[in-house]
Amino acid sequence: MIAVVLVLLMLPYQPFQANAAENEGNNYPIVFVHGLGGWGEDEFAGYPYWGGTKDVIGHLNDLGYEAYQATVSPVSSNYDRSVELYHYIKGGTVDYGAAHAKEHGHARYGRTFPGIYPEWDKNHPIHLVGHSMGGLTSRGVIDLLEDGSEEERAYQQAHPEETISSLFEGGKSWVHSATSIGTPHNGSTFADNENLIIDFIKNFVLNISTATGISKENFLYDFKLDQWGIRRQAGETFTSYLNRVMNSRVWDSEDISVYDLSTPGAAVLNEKVDTKSDVYYFSYTGQSTKASLLTGHHLPIVSSHPIVLAPSTYIGKFTRNNPAEGPIIDKSWWPNDGFVSTISSLYPDGQPNTAYDDSPEKGVWNYHPIKNTWDHLDFIGIFSLSTHTKPFNVYPLYEEIAENVSSLQP
Numbered sequence: 001m002i003a004v005v006l007v008l009l010m011l012p013y014q015p016f017q018a019n020a021a022e023n024e025g026n027n028y029p030i031v032f033v034h035g036l037g038g039w040g041e042d043e044f045a046g047y048p049y050w051g052g053t054k055d056v057i058g059h060l061n062d063l064g065y066e067a068y069q070a071t072v073s074p075v076s077s078n079y080d081r082s083v084e085l086y087h088y089i090k091g092g093t094v095d096y097g098a099a100h101a102k103e104h105g106h107a108r109y110g111r112t113f114p115g116i117y118p119e120w121d122k123n124h125p126i127h128l129v130g131h132s133m134g135g136l137t138s139r140g141v142i143d144l145l146e147d148g149s150e151e152e153r154a155y156q157q158a159h160p161e162e163t164i165s166s167l168f169e170g171g172k173s174w175v176h177s178a179t180s181i182g183t184p185h186n187g188s189t190f191a192d193n194e195n196l197i198i199d200f201i202k203n204f205v206l207n208i209s210t211a212t213g214i215s216k217e218n219f220l221y222d223f224k225l226d227q228w229g230i231r232r233q234a235g236e237t238f239t240s241y242l243n244r245v246m247n248s249r250v251w252d253s254e255d256i257s258v259y260d261l262s263t264p265g266a267a268v269l270n271e272k273v274d275t276k277s278d279v280y281y282f283s284y285t286g287q288s289t290k291a292s293l294l295t296g297h298h299l300p301i302v303s304s305h306p307i308v309l310a311p312s313t314y315i316g317k318f319t320r321n322n323p324a325e326g327p328i329i330d331k332s333w334w335p336n337d338g339f340v341s342t343i344s345s346l347y348p349d350g351q352p353n354t355a356y357d358d359s360p361e362k363g364v365w366n367y368h369p370i371k372n373t374w375d376h377l378d379f380i381g382i383f384s385l386s387t388h389t390k391p392f393n394v395y396p397l398y399e400e401i402a403e404n405v406s407s408l409q410p
Contacts, residue, residue, distance in 0.1 A: 026409070027066065027406065028124075028126055028405075030127045030401075031068045031116070031128055032131075033072070033085060034049050034069070034130075034132075036074060036201065036204075037074045037204045037205060037208075038074050044220065045219070051380065052382035054395060056394060060402050070085055070089060070116065071224075072137065073225060075201060075223055075245075075257045076224065077255045078136045078137055078260040079100065079140060081140070081257075083095070083144070083167065084111075088116065089126070090115050090118060093109055094227075095109055095110075097149060097151070097165065098152065098155050098156070098162050099149075102155075107226070107229070110227050122173055124174075125173075126174065127178075127179070128142070129181070129401060130180055133184070134180075135183025136184070136185070140273060142175045143272070145167065145172040146173060146278075149170075152165070177281070179281075179404075179405065180345070181379050182376050183345050184341075184345060185270070185349075186263065186267070186348065186349050187262050187264070187327075187344060188315065189318040189329055189333060189341065191261035191263075192263055192320075194251070196311075198246065200311060202246055208221070225248075225250060264326040267349075275352055280360055280362050281365045282367075282405075284401075285337065285342050285345040285371070286372075286374030287371070287374070288300055288375035289301065289337075296331065298317070298334040298336065303375075304375045308337075308339055311339050315333070315336040337376045337379075340376060354367075355367060360408070381394035
């Protein structure tokens with residue numbers, strides 16, 4: 001008997017019921033969508049956005065799930081990212097739409113992708129999992145798939161010589177579930193200060209270089225702003241490329257991430273993008289702050305990643321009482337994960353929601369309990385710097401997510 005026990009203890013760890021083939025629900029592919037400042041698998045010498053020193057996508061595939069990671073612009077608007085996501089998954093040349101391109105003054109067409117899942121259609125649906133802005137992008141592509149674009153359809157009718165992307169025609173129920181992780185559904189008050197968030201993006205990218213040990217002059221990182229005519233030139237150092245991007249006109253537009261992530265921009269987005277009755281929605285949110293005994297303001301806990309300390313402190317005391325300046329912000333917004341107020345990442349204001357249980361509902365945001373001490377970057381397991389010693393294994397979180405969405409009935 002003792003020998004049997006010893007043999008069992010020596011067997012490799014296998015998560016309970018993790019293999020998708022054992023689930024009675026579905027075997028639809030799971031597509032992961034990165035957030036602001038994110039990157040693809042061929043950037044940063046293979047340092048994963050999803051997992052950091054661990055490979056979440058590879059791990060899930062090893063467990064029997066069909067998992068992919070999508071790559072879209074790290075700083076473009078949610079609309080542009082949603083269009084890019086569609087073409088990245090399905091394949092084809094990115095078409096931002098004639099009306100949209102004319103309104104915002106950028107090129108209509110972008111890059112051409114082979115497609116990571118060309119079979120994608122109503123008979124081959126997918127699950128979307130988005131971190132941070134990736135959750136907004138997931139919502140955006142679902143909205144375009146199902147409702148299309150009235151602006152593009154009207155433009156095509158007025159200009160019959162123009163073609164229209166099938167994405168803008170709507171009528172496509174192709175997404176079975178959407179899971180958001182630390183997503184600013186109602187915006188981030190930190191993004192309400194444009195100068196602060198632009199500096200944050202720059203510092204975030206540079207800190208990735210530090211975390212990976214790659215020289216900031218030579219490492220590969222692509223802002224993917226082709227529609228704005230901004231590309232890294234042959235032989236150009238990364239510092240030069242970064243400065244050109246940060247000093248470009250894109251930040252003056254409302255067709256950019258900085259606006260969409262602000263609380264006024266998020267309010268506009270929530271008016272346009274509703275919760276679809278045929279899709280399961282889930283959300284995960286964290287909190288890595290505590291209230292000061294002296295002021296009541298929320299301050300970051302000691303284990304927070306260094307890069308989120310300034311945003312966390314800013315968010316933890318921000319208030320706004322004038323509705324002419326944007327949504328009212330009171331102290332309920334102070335608890336945060338370092339970049340997003342906890343209250344903002346539960347669900348979009350005014351849209352159906354309920355606390356998660358073992359019988360999730362379609363057309364409703366099923367929000368999970370708040371993960372205390374988890375900051376914005378803990379959710380993806382990156383930035384294990386010497387100043388951040390908290391050991392973090394994100395595999396259990398993503399095993400849970402994969403098992404959850406794969407257990408849903410078709």
